[in-house]
Amino acid sequence: MLSALQVLTVVVVGVMVGVEFSVAFVINRILDALPDDSSQLGRAHGGRMLGALMPFWYIGSLVLAAIWAVAAWHHDGTGLVVVAGGLLILSVIMSILLLVxxxxRSKTWTPQTRPADWKQQLNRWDRFHYLRVAVIIAAFALLVAALV
Structure with a gap:
């Protein structure tokens, strides 16, 4: 049962890392290459779509890591899982305080209602997102290392 939990946790966190990495280094670069209206509309749609899903994914990943840490408390590698859980907590806090x-704001913008500094706001979101991606990659790496 513990092995199934470990695999499930690594897969869930790994797919989340893949999605967030893709947003940072593929999707947003594609959208930024489009004309302003299309770029902003695409980001607003992505913000609505992923903004509805990601809270469950982040919290679910954290819960799975916590269950793993408790279930494997006296096993090798549990310290790595605890640190990974701490990083996942940090990613949730970063999300709530910095990115959300x-x-x-940006998911409601249209070309007619966006503020004059909309590009600067999205650039700020991108910078925070890069940092969050680094944090969840580190958490993922620690979870994988805990399996070894």
Missing amino acids: PINN
């Missing part, structure tokens, strides 16, 4: 406020 910008996303909540």
